[in-house]
Amino acid sequence: MSSNKITLKKIAEIAGVHRSTVDKVIHNRPGVSDAVREKILRILKEKDYQPNFIGRALRNQENRKTIAVVSSRVNSEPYLHQGIQQAVQEVGVFGYDVEYYIFDIEQIDQQIEMLYTLAHQKINGIILQALYDARIPGVVSDLAECGIPVVLLNFDHPGCTDALCYIGQDSRKAGRTAAHLAKAFLHGSGRIAVINGYYEKILNIYDRCSGFTAYLAEIAPAVEIAEIVDSSENAHDLYHAAVDLLRRQQIDCIYATSSGTEGIGKAIGELGLQDRTHIICHDLYPEILRMLREGMVWATLSQDLEKQGYLAFQYLVYYLLKGIDPPSKKILIEVDIRLKENMPET
Template identity: 35%
Template sequence: MRITLKEIAKMANVHYSTVDKVLHDREGVSDEVRKKIKRIIKETGYTPNSLGQALQKKSSVIRIAAVLLKVDALNMIKEGIHQALAYYEGFDIDVQFHLIQYFDEASQLNVLEQLMKDKVDGIVLSPINTESIRNAIDNITDAGIPVVTTMNFDIPESKRLCFVGQDAVRAGMVAASLIDGLLSGHGKVLLVTATEQTATISYSEGRRVGFEHMIKEEYPNIEIAGYVVGYDDPIVIKREMSSLLKNGPWPNGIFITGGGVAIIGELLRRYDKDHKIKIVCFERYPEIIKLIQDGIVNCTIDSNMRKQGYLPIKILLNYLVYKKKPAANEIYTKSEILVKGSLCKKIQ
C-alpha cells in the first residue's frame, strides 16, 4: 500500500506542510527535522504523486481568490470549495474569499482590479453581468490569470476560462413542463424573477427565457399572468407577494426563477392553507426541502451548488499545474428534480 505525505508527517511528528517544504527543498525547516524527514522518506520508499511533482515547478503557494456574491447559494458553494481543497490536502493552496453584495458592481470591480495587481494564480467568480466586469475578466485573463465563473452566474462573451453551472435555459424549459403537469394543462402562472426582462443576468434570465419558450410552443393553455421582479431582495419580494396574496387575484401556479422561496413559502403557509397555488422553484436549501415536505412547494430543480464550488477549484488546479484546459467552455452540472416522494424515508 502506497504511503502518503500525511503519514510521513505523522511519523515525523510534524505538520504535513513541513514535509512538503522538505520535498520541495524550501526554507523554514531546521537541519535536524529536515534530516529526520529525509530519513523517513528513504526508509519508507515514499515518492510524490504526479500532482506533487508538477507543483515543484511552481511557487510554494497557489493562491486562488473566490469572489462570490452573497446569495442563498453561498454556503453550499463554499462547502464544495472546501471539499476540493480536502482532495488536494498536503499541498500549499491558499483560497481567499471575497464576498460581494448582490448587484454591487463597484465593489466587485474593485476586488477584481486589486486581485490582478496582487497577481493571484486563479479566480473563482460569480460575476455581475455588466460591461465593466466583463472588461475586468478580459484584462485579468490577458494578464495570465485564469477565471472560472460559477454559482449559475456567467458572462459568456468574456475571456473566462470556462463556466461551471446549470444550463439555465434548459432548466426553465423543464420547469414549464412541471408547471403544465401540476396544473393539468390549464391555468395562470406568476413568474417571480430576479431582474427586469431587459437586464442581463444569466441564471434568472435563462430560466425565464426557457420557461416562456416552452409555454408558448408546447403549452398554449398555460397563461403567464404576470411578473414580480424581486431582485433577490427579501424586502422587495415580501412586499410584492404580500400585496398579491392579500388583494388577489391569485395565480394557479408560481414559478420562482431565483431567490425568495423561503419568504414566499411562509406567506403561502399563512394565506394558502389549502395549498391551491402550485410552486416550482430551484435548489435544495434546507428551507426549500422543508417547504416541500410540508406540501407548500411542489417541486424544486437542484443545480448542484456543491459541485459548482468543487469543480472550479479542480479546473483551476489542472490548468495551473498541468496547463490542461477544461473539456468545454461551459460545463453544465446535472439538474435533479426533487418532490416530496424523493425526500421521504424508504419504506421498511
C-alpha cells in the first residue's frame, strides 16, 4: 500500500489509539509508552507510511545517539535551549537523544570536569556554551581527538580551532552598531555610560564594550563616555550599580552590554530620570520589550537566541548523520535592530 493511501487516522484506528498519539510517535515526542510506540512504528512500517523516515527510526530504536548540551546558567540559556528543543522535535525520529548539563557561573572547573567525563561515556557530540577560560581550547581539542565533535554556542573562544563551528553573533560588530545608534539618538553629543555584566568571564561582553567605545570615539568625538561600570547579569546588582552611577553623574544614555537590564530601568524610574536617561541594550527578553514599549529603552539589538540553539543542533546532527561539515567555522547571526516602531508583537 502506498503512503498516499494510508492516513494517520487509519493508522490510529488500527493501533487503537488517538491520532495525536500517532503524531507523537512520528515526531518522537514524549508522552507515549514504549509498548505503544513500538506497536505504532511497526504498523507504520507494515503500511509503508513514509518508509524511509520510519525505517530509519525503527533501526535507531536500538542504536540511538546522544548529544550533550553543556551550558552556563546565564539569562540566555533557556532561550538557546528552546531552539535546541525545537530542532530535537524535528529530527528526533532519526535516533538522537539530548542530555542537558547546566552549571552556575562559578562552576567552570566542574563544567570542564564534566566535559572530560562525557568523553568517556557514549556521547556522540557536544553543544558547548561555556564562559571564558583559557583551558577551553585544549578541552575541545581533547574531545576532537576522542572523535567527539563540539559546536560552540553563543560564546566564542579564541583558539578553539578544533571545534566543529561557532554559532553566535559578531559581538564587536554588535557593539559598533550600538555606538552608531547612540550617536544618532544623542544627535552627536552628550554623556554616556557603559554597564557591563561578567566582563571578564564572557568574551562577548568584552567585545561589545570594546567595539562600542572604540567606534563611538571614532564617529562621535563629542559624545563623552563618562564611566564604564563592571557588574553582573543579575538585575539586583545592575540596579545598585545604576543607582550609584546616576546619583554621581548626569547621564544621557546607558549602554547595557549584558542582560539584567530591567535592574537599570528600575533605577532610572525610581530616580525619576525616565525623561532624561535612556538605554541601548541587547536581546528581546519580555522586560526589555516592556521598557522599549514605554520609551525607556531607545533600541535593543537582537541575536536570535532560539535560532542559535536550533542551528547548533541541526549542524551537529548533519555532521553526525551524513558527515556534512557546517558551511563555515563561524555561523554568524545578524545584528537585528529593534525600536519601538518595529518591536515584535507580544
